[in-house]
Amino acid sequence: MAHSGHTHGGAPQQGPQPQPIKGVANVIAIGSGKGGVGKTTLSVNLAIALAQLGHRVGLIDADIYGPNVPMMMGQTRQPNVAPDNRIQPLESFGVKFISVGLISPGDKPLMMRGPMLHQIIRQFLQQVEWGELDFLVIDLPPGTGDVVISLVQTVPLTGAVVVSTGSGVALQDARKALEMFHQVHVDVLGLVENMSQMTLPTGEVIDVFGAGGTERTAREYGLPFLGGIDLDPQIREGGDTGKPVTLAGPNSQRAKAYFAIAQKVADASKAIAAKQEDVFEIT
Ligand SMILES: Nc1ncnc2c1ncn2[C@@H]1O[C@H](COP(=O)(O)OP(=O)(O)OP(=O)(O)O)[C@@H](O)[C@H]1O
Secondary structure, three states: OOOOOOOOOOOOOOOOOOOOOOEEEEEHHHOOOOOOOHHHHHHHHHHHHHHHHHOOOEEHHHOOOOOOHHHHOOOOOOOEEEEOOEEEEEEEOHHHHEHHHOOOOOOOOOOOOOOHHHHHHHHHHOOOOOOEEEEEEEEOOOOOOHHHHHHHHHHHOOEEEEEOOOOOOHHHHHHHHHHHHHHHOOOOOEEEEEOOEEOOOOOEEEEEOOOOHHHHHHHHHHOOOEEEEOOOOOHHHHHHHOOOOOHHHHOOOOOHHHHHHHHHHHHHHHHHHHHHHHHHHOO
């Protein structure tokens, strides 16, 4: 494959180039167009599944509007900050994590303007003692906006995962998220459909939000469909009690779908890394 320059491709960038975080191999952003579709639930369960598959994993909660990662990871204490301003991430279930919710715990909203937000995103990436990580998963706020811009200006992303329900309105907003990642030259590793269908205690399966819509959208965009997650009260309970369902391991029926998605994300990241190595060898 011919390659003319020394960049990773994409449009020429202005200002400082994003710098990789030392020791961190892959940075994966989890986005959605619409709020409340299960982005945080996916981020947390994906991080735990990757850790259970033997990877070293970190998780950044950058959802400034609803920083729910600490509750779902079962720890809400403030992180320790060393005298040299390095921040110690919290750790649950083998996953290191940090959250905007830990800066302003409790019920107060975190109200921030662009520059402060940019500063926090940079701190979370560069000032936290992540150590060696195979994956750093980032739970984005819903929608399109400042956090993503700060992120792509600070570090090169391996790729993004977009989560949606199958409903028309959620998919309409998911398309905007896909367009946003395209504009900032972030590869979308694939789409996930959350709350696809529900199995009643009688065994009857009902379609709640229009199962199949996300897969059709993925096909429309020529992107991989990474899988669907059932609407399942135990998944909600796992989040609310700080015991996500993936803790039950890859053989658990209700965690299976998360593990399959984690494996696909790991495989896609590996393929991207191999492609980049090729480029470096040629240039
Ligand atoms: N598959 C599922 N089955 C049952 N409940 C779910 C499922 N996925 C998410 N939920 C629940 O739906 C609610 C919203 O999920 P979550 O907080 O993950 O959404 P979100 O997209 O991150 O929201 P936002 O970004 O707007 O804060 C939570 O109570 C969560 O426990």
